[in-house]
Amino acid sequence: MGGHASKVAREEIEKNLGKTIVTKSNNLSYQYIGDNDKIEHK
Numbered sequence: 001m002g003g004h005a006s007k008v009a010r011e012e013i014e015k016n017l018g019k020t021i022v023t024k025s026n027n028l029s030y031q032y033i034g035d036n037d038k039i040e041h042k
Helices: 002-017
Strands: none
16 A cells, blocks of 8 residues: 555656656665575574
């Protein structure tokens, strides 16, 4: 449900601005670590 609300809000903002607000230059890059790659606490 929250994803839909944020999509609608983004589309409204983009409609009012006349341009996209999410671009390759302002996205966040995350690297996910698998369960096997976790560091063990000793």
